[in-house]
Amino acid sequence: MAFNHYNVPYATDNAYAKRVAYFSMEFAVHQPLKIYSGGLGFLAGSHMRSAYELKQNLIGIGILWKFGYYDQARNQDQSLQVQWNEKIYNFLEDTGIKFQINIHDHPVWVKAWYLNPETFKSAPMFLLSTDLPENDYVSQTICHRLYDANVATKVAQFILLGVGGAKLIDEIGFKPDVYHLNEAHGISSAFYLYNKFGSVDEVKKRMVFTTHTPEEAGNEKHDMYLCEKMSYFCGLPLDEVRKLTGIYDDQFNHSLAALRFARHANGVSALHGEVSRKMWNHYDGIAPITHITNAQNWRYWADKQLYFSMDESNEERFDDRKGYLKRRAFDLVADQTGKLFDHNVLTIVWARRFAGYKRAELITRDLDRFNALLSNKKYPVQIIWAGKPYPVDYPAISDFNNLVHLSKNYKNVAVCTGYELALSKRLKQAADVWLNNPRVPREASGTSGMTAAMNGAVNFSTFDGWICEFANHGNNSFIVPPVDYSAMHVQEQDQYDLDQMYEILERQILPLYYDNPAVWRQITQNGMRDVRFQFDSNRMAHEYYELMYNKQ
Numbered sequence: 001m002a003f004n005h006y007n008v009p010y011a012t013d014n015a016y017a018k019r020v021a022y023f024s025m026e027f028a029v030h031q032p033l034k035i036y037s038g039g040l041g042f043l044a045g046s047h048m049r050s051a052y053e054l055k056q057n058l059i060g061i062g063i064l065w066k067f068g069y070y071d072q073a074r075n076q077d078q079s080l081q082v083q084w085n086e087k088i089y090n091f092l093e094d095t096g097i098k099f100q101i102n103i104h105d106h107p108v109w110v111k112a113w114y115l116n117p118e119t120f121k122s123a124p125m126f127l128l129s130t131d132l133p134e135n136d137y138v139s140q141t142i143c144h145r146l147y148d149a150n151v152a153t154k155v156a157q158f159i160l161l162g163v164g165g166a167k168l169i170d171e172i173g174f175k176p177d178v179y180h181l182n183e184a185h186g187i188s189s190a191f192y193l194y195n196k197f198g199s200v201d202e203v204k205k206r207m208v209f210t211t212h213t214p215e216e217a218g219n220e221k222h223d224m225y226l227c228e229k230m231s232y233f234c235g236l237p238l239d240e241v242r243k244l245t246g247i248y249d250d251q252f253n254h255s256l257a258a259l260r261f262a263r264h265a266n267g268v269s270a271l272h273g274e275v276s277r278k279m280w281n282h283y284d285g286i287a288p289i290t291h292i293t294n295a296q297n298w299r300y301w302a303d304k305q306l307y308f309s310m311d312e313s314n315e316e317r318f319d320d321r322k323g324y325l326k327r328r329a330f331d332l333v334a335d336q337t338g339k340l341f342d343h344n345v346l347t348i349v350w351a352r353r354f355a356g357y358k359r360a361e362l363i364t365r366d367l368d369r370f371n372a373l374l375s376n377k378k379y380p381v382q383i384i385w386a387g388k389p390y391p392v393d394y395p396a397i398s399d400f401n402n403l404v405h406l407s408k409n410y411k412n413v414a415v416c417t418g419y420e421l422a423l424s425k426r427l428k429q430a431a432d433v434w435l436n437n438p439r440v441p442r443e444a445s446g447t448s449g450m451t452a453a454m455n456g457a458v459n460f461s462t463f464d465g466w467i468c469e470f471a472n473h474g475n476n477s478f479i480v481p482p483v484d485y486s487a488m489h490v491q492e493q494d495q496y497d498l499d500q501m502y503e504i505l506e507r508q509i510l511p512l513y514y515d516n517p518a519v520w521r522q523i524t525q526n527g528m529r530d531v532r533f534q535f536d537s538n539r540m541a542h543e544y545y546e547l548m549y550n551k552q
Helices: 039-053 137-143 151-172 188-197 200-206 224-229 238-245 254-261 270-280 304-311 315-337 367-374 394-407 421-430 448-453 490-515 517-532 537-549
Strands: 020-023 058-063 071-074 080-083 093-102 107-115 125-129 178-182 207-210 221-223 251-253 264-267 289-291 346-351 381-386 413-416 433-436 458-461 477-479
Touching: 020 039, 020 151, 039 058, 039 178, 039 421, 039 537, 058 151, 080 394, 093 151, 107 137, 107 151, 125 151, 137 151, 151 188, 151 221, 151 224, 178 188, 178 537, 188 200, 188 254, 200 207, 200 254, 207 254, 221 224, 224 238, 224 251, 238 254, 251 254, 264 270, 264 537, 270 289, 304 315, 304 517, 315 413, 315 421, 315 517, 346 421, 346 490, 367 381, 367 490, 381 394, 381 421, 394 413, 421 448, 433 448, 448 458, 448 517, 458 490, 458 517, 477 490, 490 517
Parallel strands: 020 058, 020 178, 058 125, 178 207, 207 264, 264 289, 346 381, 346 433, 381 413, 433 458, 458 477
Antiparallel strands: 071 080, 093 107, 107 125, 221 251
């Protein structure tokens, strides 16, 4: 197909007529396209699927990561091994488009690949690559590893997404009404657009920004002089950059710049919207911050047979289907770990990106209670962990490896590798209880529990992120009772959450599951119903048009 004067290749719904370019460093659209690391990608992938379902006039702009995030394998002792394997995608179309952008005062060739919307039933997507023979080796490596640990390479990646994405849009003649930055990685596009349109007001008219970070220290900052040296500011002198962004110290704060260039911004849950407004309200000139709670694509994630059985009130078929889903997932666990799990046993799953504040190993910190839980003959329990730490986040890797070594002491504990879309779905189907225990209020939204509920798992969580809008303790989920954590030291907070988790597990969850299966089934189904529409990404994609794109 021809890519000049590009239009989305399907009739768009009039309610979603505005042309939108959605920039994201990662997209988890489908398992074969490995250009994502975790929640941000899962969210963006669901957004692309819903944009397609709703026939929105939206395109995705991302990067074709040659080696993906990384492949999670094992060393001889079962501990984590990071592998970088080249990915080959014959389903992407060559657009024939090549152009140059400046990185480090040096012209770098960029090629655009196209994901046809019919391939995975997603909005059309353009993926950028510098892995071309026309480039020197260092330039080729810009698109090799998602979130490269080398600072200069990471800044170059941000330029590729922002400047490269904005220039690509000009190359294909798409002419967006809205440039939507999913996180601040692509804010270099604002400098490109400033050069193009000649004023900040013209950029603001077109730019909206979604922040996913609930604390100021977590927002990306880079040395201002490094950014200038890397051509991040599209040739603008530093004095002008400072005036445009209002950033006068030596650290370029990507999120702060995005908040000042955007006309609207949003957090990704009601709580995160509040936290973000408090976090940024002492800065002047920032966009108003609303919230649009993250969601996941029901059509892609949900087990439809579970829903059919529930809708028909066929309890026997519902239980049979959940049992089958557990057995099928346990085959994967057995293949990886040699552990044979029983589908009749309550199964707890903790699976998501490994990061310190998510506290993967919290439940193991009281080893006496952990041992008692796992050796309980009356109410037996199985636990599965999975997730990818950032490849140079050594504390998170250490947590992962410690869990692997701990699991060797138990027949009913397993740690899986290769946590990507496919395994994520299987483990959600395996779970009776989906354990989520981030340190409040560190989780901006967190969406894994949504897709767990769509597959017949009950959320068991601290009160943070999206859960605050969903949870009804004992009715559709189980929640650690929130307290004023701000008055606690971190150690006190962790101890409180740990004690509460065991109390709820031992006194409520286990007796209910085994002694009152009909009530347990009802709680499961309440969660499935409550997540069905409110946390389907079609609702979210609609709200982006309503609250961000169409709003002047």
